[in-house]
Amino acid sequence: MSRNTRPSIGRVVAWACLIAAVVISLFPLYWMLRTAITPGRELAADNAGLLPDNPTLINFERVLGLVGREEARAAGGSGAELDFFLYLRNSVVYTGLITVVQTLLCAMGGYAFARLRFRGRDALFGLFVAALMVPPIFTLLPNFVLVKELGWLNTYQGLVAPSLLMTPFAVFFLRQFFLGIPREVEQAALIDGAGRWTIFWRVVLPMTKGPLLTLALTTAVWTWNDYLWPLLVAPGEETRVLTAALGIFLRQSPNTSPDWTGLMAGSALSVVPVLLLVVFFGRRLVDSIQFSGMKG
Amino acid sequence: MTAMTLAKSATRARARRRGHGDGRTALGFLAPVFLGFAVFYLYPAVRGAWYSLTDWNLLSEPRFVGLDNYATLVGDPLFWNSLKVTAYYVVLTVGMQILGGLLLAALLHRLTRSLVLRSLLLVPWLVPSVTTALLWMWLLDANLGFFNHLLTAAGLDNQGFLTSPDLALPSVATINAWSGTGYTALLLYAGMLLVPPQIYEAAAIDGTGEVRTFLSVTLPLIRPILAFALVVSLISSFQLFDTVAVTTKGGPVNATRVIYFYIYEQAFTHFKMGYASALALSLVLVLGALTFVQMRLLRASTSDLT
Numbered sequence: 001m002s003r004n005t006r007p008s009i010g011r012v013v014a015w016a017c018l019i020a021a022v023v024i025s026l027f028p029l030y031w032m033l034r035t036a037i038t039p040g041r042e043l044a045a046d047n048a049g050l051l052p053d054n055p056t057l058i059n060f061e062r063v064l065g066l067v068g069r070e071e072a073r074a075a076g077g078s079g080a081e082l083d084f085f086l087y088l089r090n091s092v093v094y095t096g097l098i099t100v101v102q103t104l105l106c107a108m109g110g111y112a113f114a115r116l117r118f119r120g121r122d123a124l125f126g127l128f129v130a131a132l133m134v135p136p137i138f139t140l141l142p143n144f145v146l147v148k149e150l151g152w153l154n155t156y157q158g159l160v161a162p163s164l165l166m167t168p169f170a171v172f173f174l175r176q177f178f179l180g181i182p183r184e185v186e187q188a189a190l191i192d193g194a195g196r197w198t199i200f201w202r203v204v205l206p207m208t209k210g211p212l213l214t215l216a217l218t219t220a221v222w223t224w225n226d227y228l229w230p231l232l233v234a235p236g237e238e239t240r241v242l243t244a245a246l247g248i249f250l251r252q253s254p255n256t257s258p259d260w261t262g263l264m265a266g267s268a269l270s271v272v273p274v275l276l277l278v279v280f281f282g283r284r285l286v287d288s289i290q291f292s293g294m295k296g
Numbered sequence: 297m298t299a300m301t302l303a304k305s306a307t308r309a310r311a312r313r314r315g316h317g318d319g320r321t322a323l324g325f326l327a328p329v330f331l332g333f334a335v336f337y338l339y340p341a342v343r344g345a346w347y348s349l350t351d352w353n354l355l356s357e358p359r360f361v362g363l364d365n366y367a368t369l370v371g372d373p374l375f376w377n378s379l380k381v382t383a384y385y386v387v388l389t390v391g392m393q394i395l396g397g398l399l400l401a402a403l404l405h406r407l408t409r410s411l412v413l414r415s416l417l418l419v420p421w422l423v424p425s426v427t428t429a430l431l432w433m434w435l436l437d438a439n440l441g442f443f444n445h446l447l448t449a450a451g452l453d454n455q456g457f458l459t460s461p462d463l464a465l466p467s468v469a470t471i472n473a474w475s476g477t478g479y480t481a482l483l484l485y486a487g488m489l490l491v492p493p494q495i496y497e498a499a500a501i502d503g504t505g506e507v508r509t510f511l512s513v514t515l516p517l518i519r520p521i522l523a524f525a526l527v528v529s530l531i532s533s534f535q536l537f538d539t540v541a542v543t544t545k546g547g548p549v550n551a552t553r554v555i556y557f558y559i560y561e562q563a564f565t566h567f568k569m570g571y572a573s574a575l576a577l578s579l580v581l582v583l584g585a586l587t588f589v590q591m592r593l594l595r596a597s598t599s600d601l602t
Contacts, residue, residue: 010506011407018403021396022413025420025478031442032431047440109329118322124330131337133587135535137559138576141569142340142347145354165332196321225424227538232564243426247542250430260434267427274422282415289418289482 029271036060036265043261059265083237084269087245091273094230094241095223097160103216106166107208110174111200115186125175131168140229147233154236162229170215177211178204214288217281224273242270347573354567365574375575377550378558379582385469385554386533392473393529394522397480402510404481405488414485417478425475429542432471433458458543461551468539468552476532480525487521488514527590534583555579 035043036059038052046053061067064084112118113125143162152158181204189199205212224243231244240248246266253259278285348365350358369375400417420428435442436457444454457467491514499509515522537556540546546553546561553561559579563572 014403014407018400018407018413021400021403022416024474025417028431028435028474029419029423031435035434044440047442048445105328105332108325112322112325116318116322116325118319121322127338128333131333133584134337134341135556135576135579135583137535137537137556138344138573138580139337139340141559141563141573141576142343143336144563145343145569146335146340162336165336166329168333168337171329196318196325200325221422225426227424227426227541228560243424246424246426246430250542260437260440263430264434267430270427271423274424275419278415278419278422283411285422286411286414286418286482289479289486 032264032268032271035261036268038261040259040261059261060269063262063266063269083245084242084266086237087240087242090234090239091224091242093156094159094226095220097156098163098223099216099220101164102166102170102219103212106170106215107174107205107212108200109166109171111178111204113171113175114178116196128168128171132172140232144232152233154234154239156234156239159230159234159239159241163223167219170219173215174208174211177208181207213281213284217277217285217288221274221277246270344573345577347570348577350570352569354569358570361570365571366578368571369574369578374550374553374558378553378555381465381550381552382534382536382554382556385465385536385552386530388466388469389472389476389533389536390526390529392469393476393480394526396473396477397484397525398515398522400477400481401484401488402514404485405514406506414482417481419478420475421479423475425538426542428471428475429539432467432474433543436467459548461548464544464548464551468536468543471539471543472533472536476529480529483525483528484518484521487518490521491517523590523593527587530586530590531583534579 034050034052035047037055037057038046039054039056039058042052042054058067113121113128139162147153147158147161150158152161185203185207186199189203194202226241227243227247230239230241231247234240235244235248246263249266250258250263253263347358349360349362351361351364352358404414423431436444438444438454438456438459441457443457447454455463457463495513495517496509499513504512535556536554537560540552540554540557541560544552546557555575559572559575562568562575
């Protein structure tokens with residue numbers, strides 16, 4: 001494969017392009033951090049260099065509520081507050097609950113569609129596939145009404161309800177993997193007298209750990225990033241998730257001169273969980289894209 | 297694909313032999329998923345269709361108005377504008393994502409197998425869209441933004457990237473190209489890995505250049521995955537909401553009022569739930585037609601490998 005043993009001009013240019021792409025990918029995040037450690041009062045004058053003249057952590061302290069309101073104002077705050085740990089907890093509950101419950105229940109559903117035989121299976125599965133094509137906003141409007149009618153606005157149950165039990169995508173995705181498991185494995189267990197439940201838990205799930213983790217990661221990323229639904233049904237202080245909180249924080253800061261240093265500190269904090277995900281599951285995440293790609 | 301088909305025919309054959317199904321067991325496995333589907337997908341779909349035939353402000357009782365909402369929609373310049381803006385956005389952002397993704401994937405494929413490099417390229421895709429929007433709003437700020445520093449340094453005038461009617465939509469498209477290109481690149485890269493290395497060796501022996509090899513070997517062989525990446529990118533682009541909601545709120549002068557944002561405004565700013573539902577149902581039909589066409593294209597575009 002090594003047809004270029006010594007660096008040719010083309011190869012150097014190619015590497016330069018690739019490195020440029022990495023820089024473009026990461027530079028905005030660096031700039032976010034750079035702004036977050038700039039004193040708010042100095043931003044108007046000090047916003048061009050690669051590092052601020054007087055780096056500070058005050059912006060993080062004030063979005064985390066570690067300093068008093070007065071001190072925050074003095075540091076360039078708009079008076080808007082970000083009760084970060086509360087919103088972080090809400091985001092973690094929202095993401096965690098949906099990821100775990102949805103993945104498990106959809107695994108059960110996907111298995112039934114892949115392996116069990118029952119009346120109306122293909123019709124029902126067809127309905128699920130059709131639902132894949134429907135843009136979410138169409139069901140979002142009536143779902144909002146439903147949550148409102150149930151009196152679930154600004155509650156956890158209202159927040160998680162629509163996607164807790166299933167998404168058509170998750171069922172569809174896992175069914176494809178269950179179809180790929182050799183039947184012989186299950187047959188042996190069936191002959192030994194094991195029931196479907198035992199087979200599912202003891203044989204099938206352990207064999208599909210990879211796809212399950214892949215799906216769970218994807219679901220976690222999507223749910224963590226979700227904005228419109230949490231903003232609509234749970235904007236209240238007690239149930240507000242991080243993304244909604246950032247949006248509301250922006251709205252509360254004056255239009256003419258947004259509190260950029262505070263906003264960037266909050267934004268930087270909202271990225272931390274994502275970076276942890278990359279650190280712990282980097283290979284898995286990257287491979288997961290390969291997986292979904294193979295389906296095509 | 298073959299494994300799937302085999303497994304399927306095996307299911308049928310076995311079921312025929314046994315002569316009865318697993319109805320009871322299936323009920324246990326499917327009950328939670330079915331409950332979720334019935335309550336949060338089927339029921340709202342029926343309700344949505346019904347709302348689209350009513351005049352309803354969320355407070356009083358819905359009043360049946362027949363097809364009035366659809367008549368309004370056909371004559372609503374803002375609806376047509378939102379479709380036009382959405383189409384413009386989709387073309388821009390999907391174009392950037394696919395072209396950028398292809399270039400990056402080809403570079404990765406020919407240069408390195410580094411996992412770290414691929415993870416770094418994926419980072420923008422993992423950043424929450426609200427954070428991405430805030431971050432770029434700051435980078436593109438008309439006064440203090442980084443990009444205007446670059447322009448000033450180059451001796452050019454400051455630009456209101458998100459406040460000028462001409463630049464706002466391309467700016468929003470660029471923001472989402474930033475967040476989606478790495479993901480697209482990794483998808484396409486995965487496709488390129490499936491091409492047997494011998495083909496490249498043959499091309500090298502023939503003395504074919506890199507660009508030529510890419511155009512006449514790689515590109516045709518990854519057609520199915522390219523189509524898949526296109527569909528993924530198209531579908532997500534049609535649902536643009538977060539970036540617009542945070543940065544431009546549809547402005548300036550409707551320049552970024554995409555269909556998703558328009559529906560949201562009708563429902564939750566103007567409380568016209570009936571009209572919003574009619575808009576949403578129309579979007580379902582438009583996307584349904586598009587998906588159908590895409591499916592046809594997907595099926596037509598089988599790789600030359602198989």
